[in-house]
Amino acid sequence: MRMNKIDRFDSKILQALQRDARLTLGALAETVNLSPSQCSRRIARLEKESVIEGYALRLNPEALGLKVTAFVFLSVDKGRMASPREAVAALLARDEVIDCHTVTGSHDFILRVVVEDLAALSRFLSTTISPMPGIRDIATQVAMDTLKTNGPLKVESG
Template identity: 45%
Template sequence: MQKTRPELDRIDRDLLAALQHDARLTAQELGEKLGLSSSQVGRRRQRLENEGIIDHYSARLNPNALGLTVQAFVEVTMANHGAQNASEFMRLIGTRPEVTSAWTMTGAADYMLRCYCEDLAALNRLIQDVLLPHPSIARVQSQIVMDQFKTDAPLPL
């Protein structure tokens, strides 16, 4: 059964849009933007958190400012597709800080990894020393990002 989109009114959508743009806004600042009192904004935000619509808050860091100059997408194709192999692979990926996102995919590759590394040598070490030696991995293909012209955007509301 497919889950339907939650019922959100215009104020909820405007609140979510404002928080996606800047999660540091105070209840008073949000209230001024939305034409509500800070207590009304606080109650709405709390409800959206309790319903799981607001999942968490975080800061977006600049990878280049941190010396992470190489961003790559790495496709991983498994040789064996058993549940234990998948669990071991997911556990391995969970230990790698340079892998910032991981998805199970349809198509030729089984997994897509988003990686940030200091340089090409660090990406090569990840692939050659970590991924390829894993016994259930058959193939790894990397695609290095040349330029990101659109940053991770807010979700459409």
């Protein structure tokens, strides 16, 4: 992962596309003061360099019937930390699991989970998480309000 080849044009392009990834090159060109063709070439370059990894939909979970977001904190037995590859892979494959990180501190994993309702959360915890080998502790915090999700990243030209 090489250092910033991101100049101020790239930076402006990325900022604009984070707001709306479907801006036309014409509109983008206006906001960054560059021609559409050059915007196109710069975007292609940012994709090739994997600065841009892809394009995603911003969906409204509630409109899909997904009314509950929760954070799940897992601790696992240290002795069994070498092998849970499969178990983790299975966990990541579940579409209730939106994010999964390993973290410092008293727990080992933090999951962000999105499900239909509390019953679905309970079901997920008891049938998917609990049976995982080596699980020592599960703690759950249910989100009451989502004040911000997936905010734009800071992009600096440097």
